[in-house]
Amino acid sequence: MAVIAESNTRTEQTTVKQIGVTFAAEVDGVDFANLTDEVTDHIYDLLLEYGVLFFRGANITAEQQEILARSFGEPAVFPISRITHPEREVPFLSEITDTPDSPPDADGWHTDITWIPNPPKIGILAALDIPESGGDTLWADLYAAYDNLSPVMQEFFEKLTLKHVISDVILNAVVRLGKPEAVSYIKEKFPPVSHPLIRTHPDTGRKALFVAGHFMQSVEGMNDKESEMLINWLSEYINNPNFHVRWRWQEGDLAIWDERCTNHRALSNHYPQYRRMRRCTIEGDVPFFSA
Template identity: 30%
Template sequence: MSTPSLPAYQYFNYEPVSGALGAQISGVQLNGDLKPEVVSELKQALLDFKVLFFRDQAMNDQDHADFARLVGTPADADFIPIVSEQFPMITRQQYDEYSRMGSDVSFHADDSFHKYPTKMSILRGVDMPDHGGDTIWVDMEKVYDSLSVPMKTLLQGLTAEHSLAKGFGSKILESGSGEDFDRMMTRNLPHTHPLVIRHPETGRKSIYCSELLTLKIHELEPEESELLLNYLCGKAFLPEFECRFKWKNNSVAWWDNRCTVHRGIDDFFPALRVMHRIAIADEQAPALDLDTALTRTISHLDIVPCNALDDEKSVGEAGSDDAPTDTLVEATAIDVDVKFLAKLNKKKAGIEFTPEAAMRVKQIPMMFRGAALSAIFSEATKQGASVVGLEILEEVRKSR
């Protein structure tokens, strides 16, 4: 039996991670002075394997941002916490004993709810657990190729709505703030994309839907839509379409959102897992017919503002009267939740919250509360404080 031929590269070595997709690259330091021909060949390898992995990359945030700009134009972080104001494109994803929301999301392509979803993502392992916390990627081109001709014909005439409300809406509502949900949805409106799209660089077709973010198929009845989406999304759980990566500190994954979905494995709680991510903005909206695809120009930008991801004015832009406020300092007065206060005061021995501080913490959306609590406890420890009041929240707000 013959084996498929593998591509050859001049400037680095690699090893396939699975038979479906993924390659681990060696012989390249991403924080070095990468020559244009090396970057070009890395881009080709990404098209070939869809996700690339790098070990032992001693990168800092500046290195991360510099590499991202070599391969595209970064998008800013939108509603996700960032590492610092100096790097508004680098999100900080932290899961620990204080929060695990967001660590258990199902398969998705990043930002598919935007009109112009981000085309690539670059994720760096900063502080990884010794065991668990792997990530799985799925080749959605192979999923498409596995379907029968009649099924492919059916799918190519369908469109689907992608929305944050499906995967995150109920969890944000669980945090007790309907205003947070409304604000998130106003800034991140649902968008419709073809169910089958064509990769703008390779021309290959893939399925464009995910369990986390695809809400419905417009052309079908609700029951039909649910059945078909369950069938297509269920393909992501078949091992023949997957690769799995075990993270270590200083590992980097770089993947193509236009032909893959991915998910993290939530099996490391309560260990700490800290990762930094940069998303690369796209010039073209997902399309099956590339000749009629929506396009835009972003190459002149240093970073694409989140409001520009949909190419329309959103609530929260500079000058808007409805700009969202920082929940750490601008929370409105609400009654004290005695149970929440008691639960919060059990989080860390020797540190208690004032009722006012606790209520402002409660107004932070649950998916961001863990990272906020870690920062609050760090600030309290730095100050030698045993009581967390509004002044400590203000210090954390200024530092974030």
């Protein structure tokens, strides 16, 4: 475990331990009650280096989570919430509670909200109430996924763009919310968008395999059969455990991840046990590919 930073104003130290083979680190020693620009800049640098950061027992408050989030950029509001709840201001921090009315629905590999032109760049999740067992979250390293392709496949994939579209999982949740009339409006409002399959990270310059589970609708320029086969292949490819890290939550834990170079999957095997998390995302740029 390497000591990588020391506050100028306090004696505390930040320690970082990589926990995945290619990415992901557990960080200790951050005082979320006294965040400074120096500390949040340091966290962002670590995020660029490791892709996913875990803070065991951070016990971050909603206010602290908001301060942390705003240090990374503009807070993003889930675009559907503006449609399903036009009558109220939608807070950008939201609680995810797993209940019979709201069962877990993120048990598939994805990066968040790729069905808009500028998907979020960062996700932040705090564990408030955790079941006795199950409900782990997995992350996949999209840099490693790209790096492990043969040069021939890398070159082929760098030419491709995919259409991303809002998934039935989200539309079904809108129906469950008692807003079935909103579904056709949402589909109209959010038509499919194109993203490169290989994405260049705007800060690191590294290339990532920009897959997004059920949000991937089709491969542009391919016929239906070719497109379906390639999307199935990509879904199978990202399922390789060699690209993954798995976090077993304890109450008070905090995870921060870079949406541009990771996928995540929230296991639902704790259900019907109750779970409560507090999440937010930060607005991102339009994905691009640069050789």
